[in-house]
Amino acid sequence: MNRRNFIRNVSALSTLTILKPEIVFASNTNxxxxxxxxxxxxxxxxILGSMADNANIHITALADIFEDKVIKGIEFANGLNKKRNYAAVAKNKTYVGSDAYLRLLEDKEVDAVIIASPGYSHPQILEDTVAAGKHVYCEKPLAVDADGCNQIIRTANTINGKISAFDGFQIRYATPYVEMAKRIKRGDIGELVTVQLYYFSSGAAIIPYEGMSYDEMRIRNHYHFHEISGGCYLDQAIHMIDVCNWILGTTPLYAIGDGSKKGGPDFGNAWTNYQVIYKYPNDVNVSVHSSKFGKVFGDVCARFIGTKGLAEAHYSGGVFINGDNKWDSGIVRSASELTPESIAKGASSSSLDDADPNKGKAFIESITSGNYLNQLESGCHSTLSAILGREAASKQEKIMWDELIYTPQKIDPKLDLKQFPRK
Known part of the structure; x- marks a missing residue:
């Protein structure tokens, strides 16, 4: 199927009567x-595992370019369906090949779509999903370049309250972060002066690629290729940048930076480390350190420093405020402090325990209640903020926000997807 036929088909579908969510869902609690x-x-x-554990979903269709991925996906999805006594995914609801996602979007028995393909593909799949009238949850990064983000913002502006569209930034739904953000915004650490963000990760495995085409090798190893995934800055540091934008309530004015591919494997072209300085409104300086290489996972932290205190949030290591208005979320700061007794009482060293569950529940509840939410523009602002830093580092020059937004910037993955046949 080509996109021209898809557009013709979804245009015809759009003329059909759309039942209100309270009729479709609320009339039957099951x-x-x-x-x-x-x-x-x-x-x-x-995403699926967390959503299935915390919301009433039935996985009915799967699509991927690669058949082996779909086969593994079917096994996983059917395990989740079985837990809720729902039917297995039908054989005619699995789609393989370059047009797989378009065929899935024509499926009238799909209410909502989760997009978890490599980042380069997100803008077009999102546009087509919205055109098909499906609710959508799209993993980050929403795009790998500014043009892709602008395409998604245009798509977001066509939704007009007709569907729910969620991004994959789940930290805004983590209870400890929500409470910390509330306290910072109400002034508990005084006037914000500077922010320190870092994400130190181990490297991504290299998927064996003997016998594969160059394109297949890059897609399967997308984390190692800048043009396919956007690089580690858009894969991981972007989470901390999203937290920063959320708490500051704005986007950066400009960025400067540096980085390199040092320490990584002799494979791919994605950088292993970035060091970026942003200038935000109100003269707030934000530093970001991001790395992805080696065998040891380091730490992830957002630290907000104000005139009356310091707020600090780690993935594992506590979420707390020190200063005039001390506060602690209760997240254990070291796993060594955990005991069987404390675990039984709910103690944890992870600040993200309820992030994915809360976000998944919010997505499904927005659909069943009819209180649709559109997070695409906010998600694009965080993605653009990360792209701004990555480009400043890559070019080793100061780049202004407006320059990024209004200057065409398209990264061509140069993929020949026709080589992946329909099955």
């Missing part, structure tokens, strides 16, 4: 939101 999955990799299973 009604599940029917989910179609586009991209069947590891992040997809993470």
């Amino acid at each position: 009604s599940a939101v029917r989910i179609g999955l586009i991209g069947c990799g590891s992040r997809a299973t993470g």
Whole structure:
């Protein structure tokens, strides 16, 4: 199927009567939101597993370029469906090949779509998903370049309250971060002066690629290729940048930076480390350190420093405020402090325990209640903020926000997707 035929078909579907969500779902408390999955990799299973554990969903369709990914996805999805006594994914609801996602979007038995394919593909898949009238949850990064973000913002502006569209930034739904953000915004640390963000990760494995085409090798190893994934800055540091934008309530004015590929494997072209300085409004300086290489996972932290105190949030290591208005979330600051007794009482060293569950529940509840939410523009602002830093580092020059937004910037992955046949 080509996009021209798809557009013709969804245009015809749009003339059909659309039932109100309270009729479709609320009339039957056992009604599940029917989910179609586009991209069947590891992040997809993470999203699905959490959502299935915490919301009433039935996975009914899967799509991926690669058949082996779909086969693994079917096994995982059917395990989740079985837990809720829902039917397995039908054989004719699995789609393989370059047009797989378009065929899934034509499926009338799919209410909502999760997009978990590599980042380069998100803008077009999002546009087509919205055109098909499906609710959508799209993993980050929403795009790998500014043109892709601008395309998504245009798509977001066509929604007009007709569907829910969620991004994959889940930290805004983590209870400890929500409380910390509230306290910072009400002035508990005084006037904000500077922010320190870092994300130190181990490297991504290299998927064996003997016998593969160059394009297949890059897609399967997308974290190692700048043009496919956007690089580690858009994969990981972007989470801390999203937290910063959320708490500051704005986007950066400009960025300067540096980085390199040092320490990484002799494979791919993605950088292993970035060091970026942003200038935000109100003369707030923000530093970001991001790395992805080696075998040891380091730490992830957002630290907000104000005139009356310091607020600090780690993925694992506590979420707290020191200063005039001390506060502690209760997240244990070291795993060594955990005991069987404290664990039994709910103690944890992770600040993200309820992030994915809360976000997944919010997505499904927005659909079943009819209180649709559109997070795409906010998600694009965080993605653009990360792109701003990555480009400043890559070019080793100061780049202004307006320059990024209004100067065409398209990264061509140069993929020949026609080589992946329909199955």
